[in-house]
Amino acid sequence: MRFNKFLVLFSIISFMMFLGSSSSFAKKPLKIGSFLAVTGPASFLGDPELKTLQMYIEEINAKGGVDGHKIEFVHYDTKGKAKEAKNFVNRLIKKDRVDVIIGGTTSGNTLAVIDIVQRAKVPFISLAGSIKIVEPVKKWVFKTPHTDKMAAQKIFEDMKKRGITKIALITGNGGFDKSGRAQCLALAPKYGIKIVADEQYNNSDTDMTTQLTKIRATDAQAILNFGFGKAPAIVAKNAKQLGIKLPIYESHGVASKKFIELAGDAANGIRLPAAALIVADQLPDTDPQKSVLLSYKKKFEAKYGPVSTFGGHAYDALFIVVNAVKRAGVIDRAKIRDEIEKTKGFVGTGGVFNMSPTDHLGLGLDAFKMIEIQNGKWKLLY
Amino acid sequence: MKRLLGFYIFSFITLVLPILFPDNYYVTVVGLTVLINISLAVSLNLLMGYAGQISLGHAAFFGLGAYSSAIFTIKYGFSPWTAITFGLLIVFLLSYILSRPILKLKGHYLAMATLGLGIIVHIFFVQADEITGGPDGISGLPTLSIFGFPIDTDLKWYFVFALFMLITVLLSLNIADSRAGRALSAVHGSEIAAQMMGIDTAKVKSRIFVFSALIACIAGSLFAHQQNFVSPESFSFFFSIELVTMVVLGGLGSTFGAVVGAFILSILPELLIVFEDFEVLIFGAILMVIMIFLPEGLFVAIKNKIAYLAFKRYQKEVANATS
Amino acid sequence: MDQLLQFFISGLTVGSIYALVALGFSIIYNASDVVNFAQGEFVMIGAMSAIFMLKAGIPYPLAIFLAILTSATVGLCLEKFAIEPAKRATVVTTIIITIGASIFLRGAALLIWGKDIYGLPPFTDNTPIHIGRATMLPQNLWVMLGTAFLVIVVKYFFDKTRVGKAILACSYNKKAAYLVGINVKTMLLIAYGLSAALGAVAGVLIAPITFMTYGAGVMLGLKGFCAAILGGMGNSMGAVLGGVILGIVETVGAGFISSGYKDAIAFFVILLVLFFKPSGILGKGEVERV
The missing domain is CATH 3.40.50.2300 (Response regulator)
Structure with missing residues (x-):
């Protein structure tokens, strides 16, 4: 944790030095806000989600950001409580003025804030499971995990x-x-x-x-x-x-x-x-997801230890946003939202996403694999 | 005027803050939590501080108010004010029926009984999915209107909450100074002695129990309409314990003590966010340190200190004048 | 009939866990009338430190011993640095201090051990024991034997030893105890240390059955508190009786009425008992002094 902060601090300082040395004008940052249940009963979901977001945002920024827009990441821990989730989303929108929100680890946390993001018109990608989040479709709300x-x-x-x-x-x-x-x-x-x-x-x-x-x-x-x-x-x-x-x-x-x-x-x-993540190495090489999964798994495990599918949902959400921003070309809440909705053929850890105005998840049943535990190991059945 | 001077100053600060900072996160978002928690802590203090009856189930009445509003408006289509009335009726009946047998208990056994009550109500919120929406709760409450004036922004809600809170504080201050208040503190001091003086202690305790439950119930209804959403975990026994902590932290038996306790415990987590994983640890440490060094409560301790200093100065003046 | 027997055995296994936690409450309560809200955290600390010492390669029995020692040290520190300095604190204030301590200890556990769930291997072989068609695990037997053993120890401690009697004297009247030459400070210190050690034993015994996380102490503490109150606070036999009754009410309620509402049923029963016996099943009625 401390090491992370140090890294962030270091990257901020080096970024500032870079600013000072170059005469070029830095582009407006992309502000991503997040509220996750990093502690509390759902921490096994929220913890890998946060780690995934932090790891990839660091990497993206090190490579110069999204089309030159550095990502500014603001994160709050809801401890899995809906009331806190509401407060933090308000804080993200009013105080931090973020462009996109990724988070809401549990369905309860997500459902509690839907009204707020709808009213404030901020694109929001939820990392929670319930079908109620995207059915019926809500204009500003998307999600990446498979539904219950x-x-x-x-x-x-x-x-x-x-x-x-x-x-x-x-x-x-x-x-x-x-x-x-x-x-x-x-x-x-x-x-x-x-x-x-x-x-x-x-x-x-x-x-x-x-x-x-x-x-x-x-x-x-x-x-x-x-x-x-x-x-x-x-x-x-x-x-x-x-x-x-x-x-x-x-x-x-x-x-x-x-x-x-x-x-x-x-x-x-x-x-x-x-999700296929836990059996990535058992997938046939023809599977489009295989390389994405293996690379995510390798990166996460090198830094934090055993991977779980839950962090993968955060990976999917982050890159859906990044791709949407690239396509939109500007940092604008409404335009980013429109582009998220147009996500097609995005290969994530959860499956291949094809979103549409009537489907804010974009995964088919084939995105789920049936797995059996044999001799203490995951075995891909089909 | 003098008796309520503190109250006037407090009202002034409360009402001026949002005018000075109408779009400040700490005022219009955290502020709302602070205001509702103050109302709850002050109502609990009536029971705990004045009557000496501990309750670890206060969140239940808060929750019943909130859920009544949500259920009667959304599921049965009643108007918000009718729903609030239903909520009050339910809480009145429940608290009235339960008050006598529960308040017969003392000390830790009373704590257990109120805790049990709180948990049973909470389990009902979680388990009765068809009515309460289960752990995901109910969302989409209609907007509350007061005299045809819709309360639809955080700033308007601030004033509604502030008004409610100030009324609660005023009631509490007046009860403390009334005949009923003196009967209460007699019960607090020694129940048997109070009985000897001809006070119907069971009746006194039962009345204050019902009264504080009703305030919590209204707070719950307002909270539900402001949040637009209810879910069980806002009304768990953890929150009941938090309320008790607020009352004791500020100073048991003092209305403004409850105000200060509620303020600190609501604002502290917001300030500690920057410490991330250390937040819980620091929060616990602060709570302990305050209670260790100021066991009579933060507000009461400071008030006593000021009174003591004033007394010293007075003594000195008297000494100077006479010499 | 098969079912009833299994419900009964399940109730007994759950109940003995509650009883074991409840027992820890009695010592501090007997010394100072204070319900120690950090009792559940002692249980968690005992289990978590045993788990991590075992992971570090320390042999199982030694790890258990060190875990109990760790928890006892935490208990001593709690008394020395939080309870003792609060000289003017009333019972209610002291309870709030223990609430603060429980939050603090949970925060510390989160930092030290992280958020993951862990288990301990069972003490002995893991083949279920069959009683008719009903079954139980050997570890459940360990918990029950542990509870039985500890309740005798605690009872003996308060009834027969000088220190135990001195601790009881402190709770009845601090000043009088002081006047007859009892070192009240030391007694409190001993009470917190013992209580924490007892909690740790509970944690180590139950970790193989229920697993542990940094936050598991809260619910265990709550159920233990209920059991202690149901039986009569401060009475070690009462704690065990309360725990077992609570466990059996829960399982029978879940078995015959509704598993979703089993806790509500249990709390309802507790309320009923308190309405008729306001000081718990084995508790003595308190006489209020005017």
Whole structure:
């Protein structure tokens, strides 16, 4: 952290010296504001997001900025609280007067600020999962992560292939969990799947054997756990303890090495939909994403350690903005917004983005890969 | 005039600030948080400071007000003012029914009971998705109008919040100096002694509990309309504890103590942002240091110090005059 | 029937975790009437320091011992540098100081250990133990045995040892205790140190089951506080009883009524108990002095 600040300071100083020495007129900076849940329960999302943004902005500035516009980066930590998110977005707009906002780690944080950015007319790319963010479409709001709806669809497709028709649902009490649960309940009938148990836990709970015991007593053929953080690892361990042999599905919320580390051998056999990032090296060389993914992974891991898909969403958002600014040619909120909406064929870590006035996400279901954990490693299924 | 001199000065500062700095982030954004927190802390101080009854569930009433406004306006299409009335009715009934059994408890057991109440209400906000929108909350509250005058900018909201806050402070000051206030402090001092003097302590405690809950409820409704959005985590038990901390930090039992405590705890996180990861650590340290060195509370300690110095000067003058 | 047995066992395993945390509250409460809001942080510090010492290659038993020592040192420092200097502080002010301390310690843990989630390996083999169709993990047994052992130790400490009795005397009447020659300052110091050590033991015992983060202390502390109050504050048997009842109410509530509302059910039960027994299940009624 301190080293980072030093680097930033250093780059600022050298930038100023550069200004002083050259007679050329520096271009107006591109101000990117960000509010992320860097601490608090969603820190495992917000932390890699911030690191990714900082790393690439530093790199872009070192190369001379976006068409000569240096990026000025302002960041606040919401700790995952919606009220703070609102205050910080106000601060970004009123005090820091940023041109673009990237952030809103959790759906709750994002949904809380949509009104403000819509009213202030600032382009905003959210890094949160809920489908509600882009459906219905809001003029100034975009997002890069796959939606919870897509996750549910992908999981149900896989279940259908395996002939599973009765499942037990177990979810946490956070925004991500609840929103995922709602999507699962809504979509299951379309896939001919019956939800025979619908259990919940608190994300801070220490034991889920009670809920799993209830599930064991039903005729469910699989368990679907929509959650993140430590709770899914406890679910996996408790299921193993109770001798439950049913296939377990997790959401993309556990797509980080930490889950495998915590759940240990209880993680084996678990399937989940996730962005291609965690299985980048298993992709065929023909896959357009492969080189992007490997380069991001290499850079992130060289600096910070194991990569997760969550930081990737920040990468996608940042470069969608950078490309939009390049195309717009000026730093202007409205023009940048229009160009973001015209993003076509952008190869990011989450997939290939094709946005349109009716689709502010621009990812298809194929952007999700179905992954199984085998011997403590991610295995790309399809 | 003299009794309320502090109040007049305070009102003047509060109302002049936005006129001097109409577009300042600290006034129109942070300021709103400060104002609502002052109202809440002052109302909690009525219960904690004057009546000596701790509550770790104050955020629940704040939340019930906010959610009533959100639910009745958006889901059932009532006008904002009708929704506020419904909210008050709900909070009145709930706090009235619960006040007697809860306030029979003492000390840590009372803390536990109010904490439990707060958590149950919070779980309801999170779990009853169909009504409350779950953890994502409800957004898109209609604009509040006062006498046909729409409150649609932060600056207008500032004045609404400021007015509400000043009324709360004035009520609190007047209660402290009234017969009811003296009954309250008798209850605070010793409940049994108060009973001996013929005070119906259960009634006194119950009344102040309901009253402070109603203020929190209105604050919640206003907050919901200003934020345009409600979600459960603004009303968690963490916020209840924060409110208690505000009251004690400024000086338990002093209206302006609650004002000062609320001001500091609302503004401090904004100022500490620059420390990034160190923010939490420094915040905790500041809280500890103030309480260690000024255990009677920041405002009360300073007030006592000034009174002490004035007294010294008076003594000196008297000594000079007589010699 | 199978289900009921499993609910009961799950409740017992969860409940013994709460009980273990609750036990830590009683020592400081018995010394000064103060509910120490940093108790959950002691649990977290114990677990996190054990995790990181183990990572650094220190053998498991030694790591546990050092972790308990670390936490105890933190407890001593808390008393020495935050509680003792606040001479004029009332009970309420002292509680706010402990709230400040809990925020401070969380902030420090965030800086030292980061935001990641960590686990400890189980003490012994990890094969589930079967009781009929119900199961439990050996680590759960460790937690229960640990709780049972510690509750006896704490009870013995307050009932039989001179130091324990002296600490109790401090809480009843500080001045009188001082007058009969008890060093009140030292007693408080001992109370905080022991309480922190107890918290650390709890942390180390439960980390293999529930995992740890820098912020995990808050919810553990909260549940521990509930258990302690339910049983009767300051009573070590009460803490255990409160913890187990809370755990069983939660699991049975989740099992038969609704897992989404299980905490609400638990708090509702606590409220009901308090309405009928205003000082907790085993607590003695307080007599107010005029």
